[in-house]
Amino acid sequence: MASKFQSRLVGTIILVAIGVIFLPDLFDGKKQHYQEQFASIPLQPEITDEVEYETIPAPEFAEVDLPPEPVTVVIDEPQPEQQVEVTAAAIEAANQPLKVEPQPVTEPKVGNQDSAWVVQLGVFRNFDNANQLVERLRKAGYQAHVFPKQPQQGDLARVVVGPDVSKQKLSGDIKKLEELTGLKGRLVRFNPLNP
Template sequence: MATQFQNRLVGTLILVSLGVIFLPDVFDGEKAHYEESYQAIPLRKEVDESVLTEPIQAPEQVESFMPPEDPVMVTIDEPVVSDVEAAESSAPKEGYTDSAWIIRLGTFRNIENAKNLVSTLRGKGYPAQLMPRDIKEGDLARVEVGPDVSKEKLESMTADLESLTGLKGQLLRFNPLNP
């Protein structure tokens, strides 16, 4: 026969084991399940099918800004010449017999030196400029005097420019499309 102490011990063990099993569920409350809420991105937009079946309307008649009797003809015959090739050959090309001339004094890597030379030349009355106009640090800058349509006038300036700056300039044709 079991003693009273053994009965109490077994009863206590049963109560403790039931408490260990069921009390966490009671005190934990309702469990929340977390799910990511997202929406799938469609692969392409939905297309309104009625747009595809609508007839295309004819364009409105608009007056042209150009007269119809003078059509514009564009022909491209000449190959594009780079700055280096233009500098090497200053021979007149077809169609440029009455073009302007420039004196290229030099090409500078230091932009400040080129700007100082241009300001000095402008102070003395020469039409000097820095090319290209939108120069960035590290690019090569060309100092040019001109353009002028009189080649003789620029040739007479070369001696004055050489004595003023110490640079012997090159007399080149001015190309307004590729300065």
């Protein structure tokens, strides 16, 4: 008879062997195997000898009633062709390559910068106040603008009336604008590149 120690040792070895064999399958769960499905592409399509032909229907003729007498049509008489004399000098000039000289870049004329005027009514920190003033001026019939059009943080809004080429017309409008808005405007030159 074997001793108790040997019995326990054999039992422990059997339990460990069963655990080593069966526990990994138990803890792995169901394994999923991914296999890409490929559709087989035939190398050459099968050609059948049977070809279906479609029949084309016969054309249909419509009956047209023609007038009993021949019809005459009057066409404008052709203009006589103009004759152009071709000389040897004209042929040589046509065969020579066209020479184009680049035009020098010119600076804008000084008078163009002074051509327009605006009445600046004020400079505002609050763009909403400037826009309200512009709306009031537009309702009164003036061409009013706020600059800059796309304000950024820290920019000041300038409200101007114009531009106009006539300096006298705008200087006459300054009194009307002061009565309408309560702001004393001043006449300044308009620069289209930096309004």
